[in-house]
Structure formats: structure tokens, C-alpha cells
Amino acid sequence: MTEERIAHLLKAYQNGTATELEKEEFTNLLSDRDNADFFENLLDEQWANISEDDLKHFEFREQSAVLQRIKNEIHPVSISKKISFLRIAVAAAVVLCIVSIGFYLTKYNNKPQEIYFANDIAPGKNGATLTLGNGKKIAINDALSGNIANEAGVKIFKNEKGQLIYQVVEDLNSALTFNTLTTTRGEQTEVLLPDGTLVFLNSQSSLNFPTNFKGAKERKVTLTGEGYFEVTKNKLQPFIVASNQQRVKVLGTTFNINAYADEPHTATTLLEGSVNITNTNSQQNATLSPGQQAIISTQQLDVKTVETDDVVAWKNGYFMFNNETLSTILNRVSKWYDVDVVYKDDAMKNKTFFGSISRYKNISELLKVIQKTDVATFEIKGRQIIVSSTD
The missing domain is CATH 2.60.120.1440 (Jelly Rolls)
Structure with a gap:
């Protein structure tokens, strides 16, 4: 389960959809010595997936942006842990560079379209x-x-x-x-x-x-x-x-x-x-x-x-979805936003999703976070959320 969560957070970074809570969670996972071996394997896989041609596009100005991004978004490992965590801290820094490279390469090569909704619904x-x-x-x-x-x-x-x-x-x-x-x-x-x-x-x-x-x-x-x-x-x-x-x-x-x-x-x-x-x-x-x-x-x-x-994320003002099915997630969302959910294909109900977002954002912001992970696509019609497959 931990490795699945790390993979989700990695993808969120690469897609540019990671929330502040996810960034903090990812940093904590990177700083955990129990995850050292997994991160080393992750490191190897990430380098293997970056071709020389891709790296040619990664210009100096992008490298500077990566370093600034790491400075701004990633909390360093505690000094009190620097001896025991030195090995994992170094690996973590390199992984973060790769994550950031992946983010910029995805942005450079794919240039994903912004997601728009014709109308929106305010939170509860x-x-x-x-x-x-x-x-x-x-x-x-x-x-x-x-x-x-x-x-x-x-x-x-x-x-x-x-x-x-x-x-x-x-x-x-x-x-x-x-x-x-x-x-x-x-x-x-x-x-x-x-x-x-x-x-x-x-x-x-x-x-x-x-x-x-x-x-x-x-x-x-x-x-x-x-x-x-x-x-x-x-x-x-x-x-x-x-x-x-x-x-x-x-x-x-x-x-x-x-x-x-x-x-x-x-x-x-x-x-x-x-x-x-x-x-x-x-x-x-x-x-x-x-x-x-x-x-x-x-x-x-x-x-x-x-x-x-x-479990108590709702009381603290945000949604937290931990490998939950889309039907469970949207059932919770429907209560807070006072909407009905319509599935074009019932098989969509069993798709799973990791993620978190404030309960005080409009529903479009929440749906965008889910849609960017290719779990499903959404349409807002009045107070209905229409759920469609990405296939």
C-alpha cells in the first residue's frame, strides 16, 4: 500500500497536480529509512525512462527552475536525522530532481490542455x-x-x-x-x-x-x-x-x-x-x-x-481519498456539494483514486484533480455530475 501511495504521489508531481498536503506527505515518505530500497529502485527506473533526446530539451533555464521548485516546495530532512538518514536524503534529493525533470518534460512534450467546465457548484x-x-x-x-x-x-x-x-x-x-x-x-x-x-x-x-x-x-x-x-x-x-x-x-x-x-x-x-x-x-x-x-x-x-x-479529514476542512473507489468518493462529494451523480458506465464506480483537496473549493477544482489522473472525465449539468470513461 505504501509503494502504491508513493507511485501515486510521484505521478501527481509529474502531472503538476500534487496538493500541498500531498507534497508534505511525499517528503515524509522520502525521509523514512524503511523506504530506502524502494526509492533506490524508483531512482533506477526513472533514469531509465529519460532518454538522451529528452534531456537535450532540459535546458539550463529549466534546471534552474527545478532547483527553485525543490527549494520552494520540498522541506529538507531534519538536521537531527542527518547521520542516520544521510543515504536516503541524498537519494531523495536525486529522486526529487528526477520528479521535477519528469514534470517539465511532460509539460514540454505533451502540453496538456486545461480542463474547463461550462458551469460550477459552490461548496457546502x-x-x-x-x-x-x-x-x-x-x-x-x-x-x-x-x-x-x-x-x-x-x-x-x-x-x-x-x-x-x-x-x-x-x-x-x-x-x-x-x-x-x-x-x-x-x-x-x-x-x-x-x-x-x-x-x-x-x-x-x-x-x-x-x-x-x-x-x-x-x-x-x-x-x-x-x-x-x-x-x-x-x-x-x-x-x-x-x-x-x-x-x-x-x-x-x-x-x-x-x-x-x-x-x-x-x-x-x-x-x-x-x-x-x-x-x-x-x-x-x-x-x-x-x-x-x-x-x-x-x-x-x-x-x-x-x-x-x-477519516477525520472532513472535519478539518478537506477531502482525503486513499485508494478509494470512485463510487465511494462521489457519494461523499454528493452530500457536501448537494449534487446527484450519474454514471454512463457502472464499471466506472470501481475505479480507484488517491488524492486530497480542500472542501471549500468549487466542485470543478475537485473534479479537475481526479480527471487529470485519467480515472474519469466529468461534466456538470445543473446539479448533476455526469461521469464518463477516459477510454
């Missing part, structure tokens, strides 16, 4: 709908600020960061009240629950929760779609998240749950602390360690190690 934004216990609905948007509502001893307001805040202002003797926070396609939001737990809700998701956890044996919420949780610790009052096919129990930790109904499975990924997962269909359970992900599909519960940065 912060927003949601809050449904109070009495059924009243309140639109949560950028224009809304300050105090929003008071319900059963709880003050609800939106702070300067755009977060929805629940603040208990008095003891409750009344019946327990539940609120629901819902995002549509093209929306995301944040809420700080009465116990101090922070929840990020992705597009087309909802969170149902009590306005106060006081006196309850557990802090239980219900999630549909995707949410990222930073749970406030309370050993005496476990935090429970009920979602599609599973029940997650924690005392205080950081984790992500993807429980969309249109996804093939429910995935819970742990970043910090510890969580216990129960498959509500089969009653199988597992306790996760940081960096692990529980996958639930009907009767099955499996645990694997994952790159957590990839």
Missing part, C-alpha cells in the same frame, strides 16, 4: 436545523447569533465560532426534553452539549440528545450520518452513542462515527482514549485502541488499523 457551508422538544424548528445559519432559545432550564445560543451551545442555567424538575440537530446535503455544524462534549456533524446527518444529562445514569445520544465527538470525561456517567447497527460506550475520548444508511457498513474510528463497540445485530463487541476502526456490517464486527487523519 455551516448550517443546520434545530428541532426543540415542543416541535419548534429553528434554522441555524451564519446570520443567526446570540441567544436562540430557552428550554426547560437550558439556555441555547450560538457563539462567535458558530458553535451551538447548550448551557444549564437551573436545576430541572420537569420531564426530560430532547432536541434534534439536523443537517441537509451541503450543510455541516458544531454543537457543545450540556456536559461540555463537542460534536461536529457532517452533511445529511442528525443528532438527537437530551437538553440536560443531570440525574441520568448515562449520557445517551442518537446519531444518523456522520459525527466527530470530543467527549468530556465522566467516569460515573458513561457517554453512549446509538447509531446504525451499533452502540458505542465511552467515558471520555475522541472518535468519529460514519453511520450513513447508504454506506455498506458503519465505521467507528478512535483517535484518543478508549471506546467499546457493540454490534446490536449479533451482540459482538470490541474495545478499540487509538488508530483502530470498527467496521460493522449486519452480523459482522471487524477491527482494523487505519490512518485517522484520512
Whole structure:
């Protein structure tokens, strides 16, 4: 998998499509001693693919541009590692020169056409709908600020960061009240629950929760779609998240749950602390360690190690696709940009792609990144994305 990733990043450099995140990732891979042998083989292959005729086109001014490009874009190996990494650092520098040569030769010989779209679609934004216990609905948007509502001893307001805040202002003797926070396609939001737990809700998701956890044996919420949780610790009052096919129990930790109904499975990924997962269909359970992900599909519960940065990329403002199928990628994209995806050939759904891009760019920029790798071609018609084969 690492070698496939390196090959992808190499191609991105040569095509001139590497993002800032990809450049940083490539540099880190070059600096890893475990990759030394692979880079030596890569070095040999790259030199073998550059002919003498090609090198004749690589004039002095292009060489200077390459050196400047490496200076501007590539972070040097840490000085503290210079002794143990000296061999790989030298090889890395040469590989980077070759990568840059490949970039300029591709540019010189092929002169690829710029990709244009007749129209474009803006990214999603912060927003949601809050449904109070009495059924009243309140639109949560950028224009809304300050105090929003008071319900059963709880003050609800939106702070300067755009977060929805629940603040208990008095003891409750009344019946327990539940609120629901819902995002549509093209929306995301944040809420700080009465116990101090922070929840990020992705597009087309909802969170149902009590306005106060006081006196309850557990802090239980219900999630549909995707949410990222930073749970406030309370050993005496476990935090429970009920979602599609599973029940997650924690005392205080950081984790992500993807429980969309249109996804093939429910995935819970742990970043910090510890969580216990129960498959509500089969009653199988597992306790996760940081960096692990529980996958639930009907009767099955499996645990694997994952790159957590990839999983929570959406919360940090970018898409990260790590050898994922086009159908999985575009399903995620459709929720954020509020678009429908149409495939001219269903076989396209299984094509795979590596890449990353900001969630706050127009959809055309994302589609260009994918299209430049020859995975597929795209057309934007209204709020539809038409996917075609490159063959």
C-alpha cells in the first residue's frame, strides 16, 4: 500500500497536480529509512525512462527552475536525522530532481490542455436545523447569533465560532426534553452539549440528545450520518452513542462515527482514549485502541488499523481519498456539494483514486484533480455530475 501511495504521489508531481498536503506527505515518505530500497529502485527506473533526446530539451533555464521548485516546495530532512538518514536524503534529493525533470518534460512534450467546465457548484457551508422538544424548528445559519432559545432550564445560543451551545442555567424538575440537530446535503455544524462534549456533524446527518444529562445514569445520544465527538470525561456517567447497527460506550475520548444508511457498513474510528463497540445485530463487541476502526456490517464486527487523519479529514476542512473507489468518493462529494451523480458506465464506480483537496473549493477544482489522473472525465449539468470513461 505504501509503494502504491508513493507511485501515486510521484505521478501527481509529474502531472503538476500534487496538493500541498500531498507534497508534505511525499517528503515524509522520502525521509523514512524503511523506504530506502524502494526509492533506490524508483531512482533506477526513472533514469531509465529519460532518454538522451529528452534531456537535450532540459535546458539550463529549466534546471534552474527545478532547483527553485525543490527549494520552494520540498522541506529538507531534519538536521537531527542527518547521520542516520544521510543515504536516503541524498537519494531523495536525486529522486526529487528526477520528479521535477519528469514534470517539465511532460509539460514540454505533451502540453496538456486545461480542463474547463461550462458551469460550477459552490461548496457546502455551516448550517443546520434545530428541532426543540415542543416541535419548534429553528434554522441555524451564519446570520443567526446570540441567544436562540430557552428550554426547560437550558439556555441555547450560538457563539462567535458558530458553535451551538447548550448551557444549564437551573436545576430541572420537569420531564426530560430532547432536541434534534439536523443537517441537509451541503450543510455541516458544531454543537457543545450540556456536559461540555463537542460534536461536529457532517452533511445529511442528525443528532438527537437530551437538553440536560443531570440525574441520568448515562449520557445517551442518537446519531444518523456522520459525527466527530470530543467527549468530556465522566467516569460515573458513561457517554453512549446509538447509531446504525451499533452502540458505542465511552467515558471520555475522541472518535468519529460514519453511520450513513447508504454506506455498506458503519465505521467507528478512535483517535484518543478508549471506546467499546457493540454490534446490536449479533451482540459482538470490541474495545478499540487509538488508530483502530470498527467496521460493522449486519452480523459482522471487524477491527482494523487505519490512518485517522484520512477519516477525520472532513472535519478539518478537506477531502482525503486513499485508494478509494470512485463510487465511494462521489457519494461523499454528493452530500457536501448537494449534487446527484450519474454514471454512463457502472464499471466506472470501481475505479480507484488517491488524492486530497480542500472542501471549500468549487466542485470543478475537485473534479479537475481526479480527471487529470485519467480515472474519469466529468461534466456538470445543473446539479448533476455526469461521469464518463477516459477510454
